[in-house]
Amino acid sequence: MRFRLLGVALVLLLAMSVPVAAATYETAIFEEPTTLNVFAGLGPQATVWNSYVTYGIYYGMLYGNAAPTWVWAPSLAADVPTPLKEVTEGGTTLYTSDVPIRTGIRWSDGTPFTADDVVFTYDTLLKFDADKLGGNWASYAPKTVLARVEKLSQYKVRFFLKKKPGLADWQYGILQAPIVQKKLWEPIVQKALKDADPVKSLLAADVKQPDAIGGLKFGRWERGAFFENVVNPYTSFRGETSEFFKNGGFRLSNPKLNFKWATTDPTPSGEVTLKYTEGPYVDNVIYRIYQNQNAAVLALLNGEVSYIFNSLGLQRGFQTQLQANPNVEIIRNNTNGFRYLSFNMRREPFSIKEFRQAIATLIDRDFVTKDVLQGVAFPLATVVPPGNAFWYNPEVKIWGQGMTRGERVQAAMELLKKAGFKWRKEPVIKDAKKDQYEPGEGLLLPNGEPVKPFEMLAPAPGYDPLRATFALWIERWVADLGIPLRVRLTDFNTISSKVYDEQDFDMYMLGWSLALFPDHIYLFFHSSQAEAGGFNAGGYNNPEFDKVAEALKDASDLETARKYAFEGQRFLAEEVPYIVLFDTPVMEAYRKDQVKYPYTQVLGGLQYVYGLQATVQLMK
Template identity: 45%
Template sequence: MKRLLVFLTILLSIFIFAETVVNYALLEDITTTNIWNLLGSGSSAWNFYVQLWKYPSLLSMNKDGMLIPSAALEVPTIVEEDGMYTVTVKLRKDLRWSDGSPFTADDVVFTYNTIQELQIPGGNWTGAYEPKKVEKIDPWTVKFYFEEKKTMTIYYDTLMTALVCKNFWEPYVEKAKQQENPVNWLLSQEVVDPGITALNLGKIEKGAFVEVKKEVDDNFYWAKGEKSIYYENGGFVVENPNSGYKWTSNNPEPNGYVKLEVVNGPYVDKIIYRIYGNKSVALQALQKGDVDFVLNPNGLTSGEFESLKGVPGIKLTVNPSLGFRYLAFNMRKYPFNIKEFRQAIAALIDRDYICNRVLQGKAIPLATPVPPANTFWFNTDVKTIGEGLSRAERYQLAVDLLKKAGFSWDQEPVINPDNPANPVSKRGKGLKGPDGNYVPDLELLSPSGEYDPMRATTAIYIEQWAKDLGIPIDVKLTDFNEIVTRAFDEVDFDMYMLGWGIGRVPTYFKSFWASDQMAPEGFNTPGYNNPEFDALVEEFEMADNFDEAVEAIKEAQELLAEDLPYIILFTTPIYEAYRDTIQFPYTDTLDGIQNYNGFPENVMKVK
């Protein structure tokens, strides 16, 4: 009996004290544990996956792309004051660093002043250079001063800067100032600093694994049980039952049923990031159950995804990525300077057919440069030219648009809607422009099938559809670098197909299409010059509130769909796989689970 009691006691102790561990795979090792370097030259997806999520920022975005307070008490407003633009940020009083110290205005001011004073390099710190001054008003209030009212930059860059713990970093910064090269010395310090999460870095074995472990007991963790509540109409609430903090969106105000509620953990004691030499080895580890999830910014290939279907213990997800493939026109040249000609080409391109039939569902059709999953900025009213039409109707629409602009043919194409398999009963020949001269041969540059079979295949279909109407487009499948050189450096092209990776906030509208961003100095390769579009971009950048910013971008999407400097084609999904031994708070999210670093504080181990 005594032995049985001892045995049961041992079992109970094992049950009580057994750690809950999740294993993730990384394809490359981390290179730094220093936040100043992490957001500088040490910037990499692998470093971000393991560490970046532990640092607070004043503002952030929820999964729908809505701007929300993070360390701030609420989303602040920009005020014009004595020739400057100021933002007064009140801070939450319930945040604690993992070393137990409170998060205060001192941490905020220290971060921005250190970056500016030492001139910390790196593109991810640029927002911290925007304020002319950052001052502490009281322990829970910080005031920013700006010379220009760059509204979107202020909200989505400056106020989203990662913040550090002054108590920890101040001695390092003071010692750095005594060095011959202060910045190099500071960035070379490999340390584990406090975060505002319950998890923090533990043991690190180069080339083998990185450990993240629970550093703060649940009873003392300020964010334990905090709720993020998503409503049917897009409304959003953050609620902390322990501290009483609550923030509710006002545009829109929450209404309808709750479609998702995320309750903050952490639910595991430890996450071990195992380093694998390549993706195939990591996927083998996933299938064997050695790891629960493979972190990778590009996700899986469609082939890898297909091979994992039906594998016992494996769950699969598909999400749209932050990026798109596009066809660009050189609007400086005839006939691309005629809007109806561009619209006719767009009418011929059946995105649904390309994505779902030709590419077999491996691409997602897009109508605008804002992905639909980016719901905060996406304009649901924008439709592609010819959307929903049959192949015959698309041909006829293209013919009508060309004739409207004054184009004609030696032999006008004849469309037969009663023959859906081959609706062009007589192909067009000798296309002439409004001036009566023949349209010259037009070159469509596309990456080769070896580099990107999706774009190569799409280009060939566009060529075929155009030639059916006598539009003399010839595809040139070529080297990626040749396209970039001719489009961005030499500006010597007719049409080309490439792709962009984009951010959640559509600041890229200015870079790609504003008239003052013309290539080769800028990224506006089409030479798009529309004062109405420029005014909308300016309105977006300088908006007094988010209603104005959203409205401006939605109008800009409508204008781009009409003017077509680009034809937006499709995006490729992010394919991901994970073991059924873990559970994420949600899996339907723009750019995939990897974009949320695998939800370190919200992943659950399924028993």
């Protein structure tokens, strides 16, 4: 274990000064938060540690995504925005949309939340230029889209947009900006605007008691020891219930605010799969600051903390140690990303759809992830991971699913024959179910010419042993059909340069981390992205798919976007420009004898939903 006795003693002595209330949710973090200034915390000082203890907890937005299914829903808003309406101002075409705001919500100082806070927030982002604020702010107020926001009444605002936006800029961008309190920030903003460098001044503002609208607010901070949040006495969300239905419907209700809202497509009906009610159910949350994961795991084992915040999850070496403690529960969740294999579709045979389908059929994800990698990774086969439930299409085709090795060889062979491929020595299938077959040799193109030897670029074991392992198994499997593939294990920068800069490759293996809104369906596969430097490095080009991808990108409502996201996934499953292979889970641990969560299965893990601080309950 990498720590000295002196370091451990220091951590424990400092922890002794932590206040303990009647009901305290004790957690562990590894880094200090850096600021209480939300503009800095979401800008140049954006860190995951800040999000866990400050802006991820204190602030609300007009709309958000309800975990664990991530359905898009009102948060501070009272209903969905009105449809975009085209207007003309001084010869300029703009688009407007009205957003109603919930009544009865208060800030942590008791001040009512109104349209003034919303207008002030967006006005500030425009005055300071969200791009210059850095970090996340640019996506919340893109200057090419957002013109201004006006107050229509105390509880209604109107957005003016320079162009008709798609979901990425609108529902998943502008409408999800954290809203700040005008009362607190207006004097700070006015002072900053008078300074020589307004942006620098705003980001440097020293906020000692930040505004909060959620269930928790700032308590105190002893640097190097702990950070504390306490219950917001004016929270309006305590008692708010979220219901998730098996048919995909979602319903919100808050008796305190006399507020109800539900999805219309689908309308909630039938079985309720999850229902939980907001708290907080604790008096305060303590974030003990430990030097490393070793010290935090020891604290968890000793019962000093109930949960460890860690965006990367538990290191594998700690899992066995924690599993030995009957009071510790280890949970495993998918991440929103994937690692994949792709082709240069500007070249033969990769330009032939059936060839790509045959390769996909030969790959046994389950075997590699479960038998070879011993569960370190999990199989994945779709460009939208199942964990992103609202956008995931569960009905797309998975090539080779449930087949034996022999059946895979037989099915791949039939696909190649369908496209006109032949062999110098054709494979012989004796009993596919029993894996009895003779491999083929010398695959020939439909024009009769031999398929020339080609290579797959894949990360070396030192960078990613999982992808290296997959690559070597793929090389072995395709050899059964006489496909002359050779794996070249190399460094990441070489692959990236060959694929994205030079576009000089045959096949390659890389990975992506994704956003909740699946605009990557457009970015990774639309023909406009196929030039050097674009995301469509493989050069996939299908005019019919382009129309679907464009419709997804330009869709201005969720129902339409979801329809085209599903259709795009069907296209890509059939066309196979990518073969999605696997991803690695995030592993977390908590004390099941101390805390109870409304759910533990969620994309990105509990850390992605800030440790469920507003809904966790302490065990009695």
